[in-house]
Amino acid sequence: xxxxxxxxxxxxxxxxxxxxxxxxxxxxxxxxxxxxxxxxxxxxxxxxxxxxxxxxxxxxxxxxxxxxxxxxxxxxxxxxxxx
Amino acid sequence: xxxxxxxxxxxxxxxxxxxxxxxxxxxxxxxxxxxxxxxxxxxxxxxxxxxxxxxxxxxxxxxxxxxxxxxxxxxxxxxxxxx
Numbered sequence: 001x002x003x004x005x006x007x008x009x010x011x012x013x014x015x016x017x018x019x020x021x022x023x024x025x026x027x028x029x030x031x032x033x034x035x036x037x038x039x040x041x042x043x044x045x046x047x048x049x050x051x052x053x054x055x056x057x058x059x060x061x062x063x064x065x066x067x068x069x070x071x072x073x074x075x076x077x078x079x080x081x082x083x
Numbered sequence: 084x085x086x087x088x089x090x091x092x093x094x095x096x097x098x099x100x101x102x103x104x105x106x107x108x109x110x111x112x113x114x115x116x117x118x119x120x121x122x123x124x125x126x127x128x129x130x131x132x133x134x135x136x137x138x139x140x141x142x143x144x145x146x147x148x149x150x151x152x153x154x155x156x157x158x159x160x161x162x163x164x165x166x
Binding site: 001003010048050052054055064065066068069070073 | 093138150151
C-alpha cells in the first residue's frame, strides 16, 4: 500500500460516513472542535490525519474509531481488486 | 477523552504489541521504514502518530490497523474504570 492509496481510501471513507450523517464539512469540523476548513482539507488529501483526529471525528460519525479504520482497510481491498 | 489520555492508551498499546513480537524499537522502525528513533519518540509520547504510520507499523505487529485501534479503545476504557 502506497501513501497515495491510503489517502484515497481514507478520503472515501470519511466522505461517505460524513454524508451518511448528513453533516457538512464545516459542521463536522465544528462538532469535533477542529478548524472550520480542516475536514475539507482532509477530504481533498491536503492534510494527513493524526490518529487522535480519527478518535475526535468518529464520535460524530456514528462509528467507533476501529470500525472507521476497518472501513479504510475495506476500501484498500476494493482499490486493489480494481487495480 | 483528553489528548493526554489518548496518548497514554496509544503508548501502552504500541509497547505491549511490540514486546509481544519481541521487536526492539529500532527493529520495528527499520521494518516499517521509519527513522530509527521514531518508535521510541512515539512510545515516549513525543510524536503524534498519523493514521498512515499506524497502517505501516501494524503490518509488523501481527495485528490489523483496526484491531490496533480497538486495543487503544480498550485501554481508554480501562483508564476510565481506574479513573
